[in-house]
Amino acid sequence: MSRTYECMFLIDNDAVRAGWPSAKEAVGAVVTKHGGSVRTARRWDERRLAYPIRRRNRATFLLSYCDFPSDGIANVRRDLDISETVLRYLILSAGEIPEEEVELTRAEAADEFTVPEPPADNAVDEPEVKAEAPAAGRNTYGEAKASKEVVVEEAGEAADSGAVEVAAEGGEAKSAEAKSAEAESAEEKSAEAESAEAESAEAESAEAESVEAKSAEAESAEAENAEASEKKEQSDEA
């Protein structure tokens, strides 16, 4: 009783340079020697290995579907281990042969099929673009957070400068205007800031500013404003 197996052979590129059909034949000979039969065999790819195998950095992959008798695989393995053409192999049991493999084997058997010359052993493949979704996600989150913080800071600065200007001018009517302007800036800030702490800080500063506006004297208003700004800085630091 024989079963079908999927076999992947890593063929030494030196053997491929000597001739692909002969390299394929060398593997097929090992399989048939122990009572197996090659159903399909095709060149899967030629690529750089993730780590050197038998001091080779590149290899040609031969994908094959073979039938082996149930006691034949151990002998095949032993021969493949000794073989210098085959750098490494992987034999898996397979239910049935995919139709695609049959077609590709037929295409490879055609006369016009040519195997490209394998590149030098130290040649490097084109760098693959790795999609690192989690890392990208973290980065965008960090950037979003940073930009939000910047917005809040800007709003705070604008409010401070507005208050200073109004205090320097003095006058009741203007201080009333200042009130409204401050109230607006406070509203804007509260809309932009999300955290409860930030909101409470704004409320405090708004209270301090309204007290300033009520005072008639420009000097005292300035002094209070300076105090308020100090307070705010402290709160921001905290």
Place this chain on the structure above:
Amino acid sequence: MKRKKAGGGGRGRKRAPRINLNIKADQVIDYKDTELLSRAIGSQGQIISRRRTTISAQRQRELKQAIKRARHVGLLPFVG
């Protein structure tokens, strides 16, 4: 005015960053599919845990087996 510090306890452990492998329901995880498998290994070549891949236990076993086969034939690194 005293103020409580932001942050602190009560938020629980940070959720592990997930990766989306986009494995279809009828897809067979094959060791030759290096495009898929390379997304399921970490920067040092370690297999990413099920907590992060968020696939079923059966799928994770298939994935693990495929990665190990790919490593054997030099398609994926063991380390690095």
